[in-house]
Amino acid sequence: MENSEVDRLTQLLSDAQDIIKHQNSELTGLLESKSQELEEILGNIDQIIWYIDSKTLSIQYVNHAIGAVFGFTKEDFLADPTLWQQRIHQDDRLLVRSFFETLVPGASQEIRFRIHRVNGEICWLNSRVYHNEKLDLFVGITSDITQSKLQSEEIAFLAYYDPLTMLANRSKLKLQLHSRLDHSPLVPFSLIYIDLDNFKNINDTMGHEIGDQILIEVTRRLRELFHDDQLLSRFGGDEFVVILNNSDSVYISDFCTQIGQIFKAPFTINDVPFFLSSSLGISMYPEDARNCEDLIKHADTAMHEAKKNGKNQFVYYHSSMQRAIHNFLHVESLIRDGLKHDFFTLYFQPLVNASSLTLQGFEALMRLPHPTEGYISPDTFISVAEKNGDILHIGHIVLTQACDFIEMLQLQYQDPFYIAINISAKQLHQVDFAQELLNYLKQRSIDPSYLKVELTESAVMDNIEIASRQLHTLKEGGIHIALDDFGTGYSSFAYLAQLPISTLKIDKSFIDTVCEVDSHSHIVKAISNLAHVLGMSVTAEGIETQEQFNFLVENRIDTLQGYLLSKPITKEEILHNLTSLIPFFLPKKALSYSI
Incomplete structure (x- = not known):
């Protein structure tokens, strides 16, 4: 071969080598560029990206996210490839080793374990690991699940602990x-x-x-x-x-x-x-x-x-308690039935002036005639309604029906009789009870003097401050107030002098034996005398005999009430006989007629 041909081939070979070097340089630069781009991408990911040798478990690569979790830098782990194993919680090391030993080639699985941060804190990690058999690597993505784990534990705790x-x-x-x-x-x-x-x-x-x-x-x-x-x-x-x-x-x-x-x-x-x-x-x-x-x-x-x-x-x-509960629930269902179907109705018992035997007014008494259960005694349903709160609804029905009756009486009498309604402790302790009652009367254009409220001693004394405030509001609004069942509770005349009470009603238990038990007759006399000293009137309820009647009249009781004079009757009976009403209630005839 001629020298010129050799020179030409040599030149071509040199040129080819230059081209290859140039291309390799470009490829190397491109790879380095792509590697930097990949590193930058992986470096900005919050999760830890890593791969370790499948035989030694020494770390081969990890991104910068590992620093935020472990507290060590990426370089620390690359300098000491077993550092990550040293940080595994002692109780979880066997778990982690067993996980890698049993990870099937080509498979991907998850593991949760604890590590110690550089500051000693315990951190929970979740890793999804892939076994690349060709490269003899375990490739994984790890997340810090400490907060979610703590929240889960808190939720689990709250499920069973206060x-x-x-x-x-x-x-x-x-x-x-x-x-x-x-x-x-x-x-x-x-x-x-x-x-x-x-x-x-x-x-x-x-x-x-x-x-x-x-x-x-x-x-x-x-x-x-x-x-x-x-x-x-x-x-x-x-x-x-x-x-x-x-x-x-x-x-x-x-x-x-x-x-x-x-x-x-x-x-x-x-x-x-x-x-x-x-x-x-x-x-x-x-x-x-x-x-x-x-x-x-x-x-x-x-x-x-x-x-x-x-x-x-x-x-x-004791099993008897359960029977009492069953009875309570039965009565409660009857009350709810009565409220739903408007079975509750008022009866009215006359209040008679003891001196003139003229009619003064009526006490409104709630009754519950049930279509299938028959007559439900107030002694039965009132106590249940007090306990379950239905007394507030019943109390509103009492007020509404009492006002209806007052309006009916106004049509026949320019100056109708007053109606006394019973107020429960729960009603009295409602914040705006007194003002709302007065507003209701005003709304219906009813003179407050036509309404009297009766409360028991226990209702008043249960919270004397609230009771006093409510009663003074009622008194200032023109409503008269009677203290019912007096003598059986624990009020004192010192309290009575501070409260705007106009009438004391002596409890029936004293009237029943007023002619047989000396102590009861003395109590009735004492209540009458002291009430009059305080400027209050006295009402005796539950009068059933002529002897009781005579004793009460002789001892200056102001108002009389009881079956001797009249049983509680409906408003229809009253209105039907009102025009021919005998102006004087004569006890000896009382049982033979009703107004």
Whole structure:
């Protein structure tokens, strides 16, 4: 081959090498550029991107996100490829190693484990890992799930524990009871239902923050009484339920006494002492019930019996209590039926002037004639309505029907008789009760003097401040006020002098035996004399005999009421006979006619 040809080939080879070098340089630059772009992309991802050797588990690559989670830099991990293993929580190291040893090639799986940050804090991680068999690598994406894990744990905690007191809650209690009944059905135990007396008053007057602090202190004192194998739970509000691993009544009574003792010392919050007591109800397994729901229900029933008996005591459940509840619920259903279908109606019993025997007015008495159950006694339904709150609705019906009757009387008489209506304690304690009553009379254009309200001693004395405020508003509005069933409660003439009461009604229990029991006759005389000194009139109710009538007239009783004079009758009967009404009520004829 000629030299010129060799030179030409050499030149071509050199040119080719230059081209290859140039292309390699371009490719290298491109790869470096793409690598930088990829690194920049991976560096801005919050999740940790990594791959490790499938045999040694030493780290081969990781992005910068690892620094925010572990507290070490990316360079720290690349310099020490086993650093990440050293940071795994000791209790999770076997879990992690087993995970990688059993990861199937070509498969992708998740694992959750804990690590220690550089500052010692524990962090929860979630990793999705792929086994690349060709490259002998485990490739993974890891996320910090600490917050979501804590939230999940908090949610799980709140599902079974009360966040204020840290006690087991209602769900935990029932879970524990079900477990006990399933696994140890032959082992007897007892359930104690604790309710704080009058705690609602503290919440209403002082606010829930003070109430919460008291609940925390109650919990602290209760905890001191309990063993680890006994469950103390906050059932809700101011109610606590205890599972006691004992069915011996002597032990239980002693334990309940100890619970009562923790309330002897006041609960001092912000230097203010609060005095509380508790009512306890006890049910026994298996004597009282054999399932969770009935055990709780019966203990609750016994607790309410303790409250009814005066509070600050403990009561054992008895089956008779359940019968009382069934009766209560039955009467309650009749009340609701009566309210729904307008069965409630007023009867009116005449109030007669003792001196002239002329008609002064009528007391409105609510009746519940049920179409299928017959006549429901007021003694039966009033107490139930007081407890369940229906008395407020019934009270409005009384006012409405009484005003209807006043309007009917106004059509026949320019100056009609007054109507006395009974007001319950719940009505009296409604914030705007007095003003709303006056507004209702004004709305119907009824003179307030045609209406008298009657209240029992207990209703007034239950909260003398509220009662005084309401009664003064009524008095200023022109309504007369009578204190009913006087002599059976605990009011004093000192209080009576401060209240705008115009009439005292002597309780029927004194009238029944006024001619047979000297002490009762003395009481009636004393009430009459002192009431007149205070400028009040006196009414005697429940008069049934001529002897009672004579005694009351002789002792200056102002107004008479009772079956001797007239039974309670309907407004239709009154209106039908009103024009021919005998102006004088003669006792000897009273049982032979009705107005």
